[in-house]
Amino acid sequence: MRPDADLDDVVGILTRDGAVIVEELVNDETLARLWDDLGPALDAHDFSGDWYNGKRTRRVSSLFARTTRLTPVVTHPLYLGAARRIMQEPTHMWIGRARVEMVPSIQISGTQLIQIHPGQGKQPLHRDDALHLRRHPGPTSRVQLMLAMSEFTAANGGTMVIPGSHHWDDERAPRAEEALPTEMPAGSGLIWLGGVYHGGGHNAADTPRTGLTIALDLGNLRQEENQYLAVPMEAVLAYPEEVRRLLGYDRCSPGLGWYEMEDPYVLLERAEAATKSG
Numbered sequence: 001m002r003p004d005a006d007l008d009d010v011v012g013i014l015t016r017d018g019a020v021i022v023e024e025l026v027n028d029e030t031l032a033r034l035w036d037d038l039g040p041a042l043d044a045h046d047f048s049g050d051w052y053n054g055k056r057t058r059r060v061s062s063l064f065a066r067t068t069r070l071t072p073v074v075t076h077p078l079y080l081g082a083a084r085r086i087m088q089e090p091t092h093m094w095i096g097r098a099r100v101e102m103v104p105s106i107q108i109s110g111t112q113l114i115q116i117h118p119g120q121g122k123q124p125l126h127r128d129d130a131l132h133l134r135r136h137p138g139p140t141s142r143v144q145l146m147l148a149m150s151e152f153t154a155a156n157g158g159t160m161v162i163p164g165s166h167h168w169d170d171e172r173a174p175r176a177e178e179a180l181p182t183e184m185p186a187g188s189g190l191i192w193l194g195g196v197y198h199g200g201g202h203n204a205a206d207t208p209r210t211g212l213t214i215a216l217d218l219g220n221l222r223q224e225e226n227q228y229l230a231v232p233m234e235a236v237l238a239y240p241e242e243v244r245r246l247l248g249y250d251r252c253s254p255g256l257g258w259y260e261m262e263d264p265y266v267l268l269e270r271a272e273a274a275t276k277s278g
């Protein structure tokens with residue numbers, strides 16, 4: 001899809017196929033600055049060393065603490081817009097005789113830079129929302145993005161995806177032959193639903209493949225990566241309100257995540273006020 005595609009069309013494809021590629025999700029300038037901020041950390045990290053994360057794969061997390069430049073990525077209208085539309089389903093409950101309408105929040109759950117080096121084999125196909133031990137099929141609780149920091153090809157380990165697999169139940173196991181490789185130029189992004197079977201591909205090329213992934217989950221679930229520990233408050237303050245709230249300084253209706261019985265966002269407002277006055 002083009003970056004100015006209609007959100008309804010993107011949501012329609014995601015609902016049907018579970019995955020979609022958005023071209024030119026970020027511009028060359030943003031991509032170059034992300035490489036400046038995150039590339040050195042990648043070079044300093046060793047291979048992850050286990051069969052699942054990949055013995056020829058480097059991974060760097062805590063991305064919102066390492067760069068202040070992720071706003072255009074996480075707030076891209078087709079990514080955040082689709083995540084909100086798909087996950088923030090209005091619901092209601094009775095509190096006594098009052099029928100109370102509410103909408104859940106969403107939150108940044110996990111962030112990683114994933115660099116698959118030549119010789120890395122296929123990762124086992126998996127569903128990321130299985131982290132929450134949920135059953136399938138069912139309402140989507142995760143919408144994830146993989147931004148291509150370098151070109152993704154069938155040969156260099158472009159993410160393997162089984163289209164439509166979010167509709168499967170939990171008795172059907174994925175088979176490698178059912179998965180298609182993600183092919184996209186640097187700067188484009190793959191968006192997929194948490195119930196879709198996918199995994200890193202085999203890199204049979206001679207250069208590494210690098211992707212930056214961000215997962216958005218429903219706000220009433222435990223974050224995959226503990227953002228409160230991963231991102232110090234000063235780093236959160238470098239981001240605008242929408243991103244700060246996505247980083248967890250928000251309350252999920254009807255009353256999850258409060259601090260001193262208030263919206264945790266007040267902590268950031270107080271920290272900012274203290275910086276200005278002091």
Ligand SMILES: O=C(O)CCC(=O)C(=O)O
Pocket residue numbers: 053114116123146157158159160198199200201211
């Ligand atoms: O790197 C990729 O293409 C996908 C990685 C992945 O799915 C994972 O590590 O859970």
